[in-house]
Amino acid sequence: MRRAAEVWPFRPTVRYARTLAEALRAETIGGIVMLTATVAALVWANVSYESYAALRDTKIGPVALHLDLELVKWAQNGLLTIFFFVAGLEVKEEFVHGELSNLRKAALPIIAAVAGMIVPAVIFLLVSWGAPDAGRGWAIPTATDIAFALAVLAVTASAMPAALRAFLLTSAVVDDLGAISIIAIFYTENLDLIMLAIGVLLICLYGFLQYKRVKGVWIYLPLAVLAWYFVEVSGVHATVAGVALGLLTRVWTDDSEERSPSEAADHYIRPLSAGFAVPVFAFLSAGVQLNSSSLSGIFSDRVVLGVVAGLVLGKFLGVFGGAWLSVRLGLARLSEELHWRDMAAVSLLAGIGFTVSLLIGGLAYGHDPQRADAVTTGILAASLIASVLAAVLLNLRVRNRRRALDDV
Template identity: 50%
Template sequence: WPERQAVARALRTETVGGLILLCAAIVALVWANAPFSSSYTTLRDTHVGIPALGLDMSVGHWTSDGLLTVFFLVAGIELKRELVVGSLRTPATAALPVVAAVCGMAVPAALYAVTAAAGGGSMDGWAVPMATDIAFALAVLAVVSTHLPTALRAFLLTLAVVDDLGAILIIAVFFTSDLNFAALVGAFAGLLVFYVLQRRRVTGWWWYLPLGVLIWALMYNSGVHATVAGVAMGLILRTTRDQGEEQSPGARTGHLLHPLSAGLCVPLFALFAAGVRVSGDALGAVFCSPEPLGVVVGLVAGKILGVFAGTYLAARFTRARLNPDLAWADVLGLSVLAGIGFTVALLIGELAFLNSVTGEHVKAAVLVASLTAALIAVLLLRRRNAVYRRLYEEENRDEDADGIPDIYQRTESSTS
């Protein structure tokens, strides 16, 4: 249907996906603080599933362990594409954004640790400020940018993809409960079958959909966070086309699932993850308690320091070079933008402070820090956008309407 195609095209744009995510977060905040907030917690904590298969989870857990797997599957496909045919395929082009991503994870974690230790708080949330939200960050950039260089978006996308990979590894290594080795072996066996099917060029969703659900269920029961299954399958999917193929399996799957991820899975996760009670005491705890304060410092100050300083030092002392289309002021704006840590930061916060008051304060801190980073980034990037717009207008001004920009004629006349 034309209407369905139009909606799908809209959901594939960062702007629309980010706005839906923002709306879901606002609805969650309003609902959780309304007089009828008990309906929110009742719905979120309602258990549904099949206990005999080890899949008896609350609605909130279904969104974080189930629906969010689709988001990580799409992220895994994007990462695979970047590694094979994108900006991560050669060390020369990948060096700066990769260094920026690594430093942008290490410095926020270090600042959280320092802040929490100084206040006598828990170190459990050290990984919360490490993650950059791809959807929100790209949405803000898309809204602000009319004349910013395309290299800025490529830099941000590469940084966010590497950042997501780091977050996935952290979830797998540090937030894994007691392992069920039988289920884990079964999940790896399913991934091996998935790989063989890809290598044999087997097509047909009826092979992959049941197998994917089985891999996800085994991964969940193994004790490893179930979203890791999505990333693993995304990395296995082939992203290069065979002769005669219009699209690779990875591109086709990502194209089909991106609207589902942006329009349903991620917003529903935000709806049940961002519903924290906001009061004077709660906001005071964000800036007075060591754990949430560490998250704010890590996301706002840590991302700026880590991304910008890492990029500058790598360009200064190694052979890596900043894209000539970018200025250091652009990198500063991007560094602030990287402080928007919503989806994955909320997920790690849930895992680190499960069902605790501190966890609610950490969620509020993620929201406050992400909003602060977004506002500062908008101010900086709007100024840079105005600079590039003036340059564009100057380069394309044609006052005598002869079809040749005046700047070239001035250059020719001065030369003659």
């Protein structure tokens, strides 16, 4: 006889939850959920912008702790910390076990990623030169959205060599590390050194406990929340705490363990990030009114035009040019499985800014709602253009590869 705890509906519910969580670990599903949230935000904002804005700007949280924030701020400073914690885990894994563990292999994606941050920023500044507050937004086109980019690659070109996905993932991981560094250095105001020092001490304690093999989620969870709080109230963007905690999570497996703490954390937290944190952030950040005025602003507002040019053109030139130059100078080599046309297609994918670009756009122009909405429109338009162009080129590459194999 089965135990009472195992009878329906408990077992189907658990099985369904596990199936859902497993699906959310796949880039394709995560990208679809995020896209659905974005479309929902756009529909609501264009049907009733007042009610959407009222929800987005609703304040909740304890005033005494300085956490009476709008919902959109909770999404930016709270939920995205979960996303960046997962990004920190990915960076650590790449440095220890992945492509970044080998300097020769890492040179290609690292140089491509660095060039893919510098060139878009330069193009943005050139296009937006002289526009009011243009200098605040230079970092917006420097970021690549890992989830969306990998989702487009998985949907349109799953037959492409694994080396292409490895290049995109590794360069996007380096890109994320660069983006969070930019946020910490250039978008920090009113710094409270005492609060920051406490936050840093708590993050160091987390790392020390990881080093000492201390186990127990109920030790680390309160510690992580406290670290997040003190970094948040210090004036440094709280997502920095998420990346730092991810980087300090142990990636080595002991003899008594089936998987490392990093693998375990990724297994449980990635579905939360992909299925809730990022979609909610997208929903609360992407709702802009799409009318003739806002769409024409893409071409008339030089800041918005700079964002579009930086993401679509700058990312392509930076990533592809950086990869080509690193091979040309003998600093790296291209995998025998890949052709430069493949690299061109995946370089276009790097122009999908979305999550981090929306975050930086909000930090740069949050004081000016009209400009912030215009920049959001530009980010969405650029990400759509980059997605379509990359999907078309990737599809052509898949067909050409199949044709070449058939001829053999």
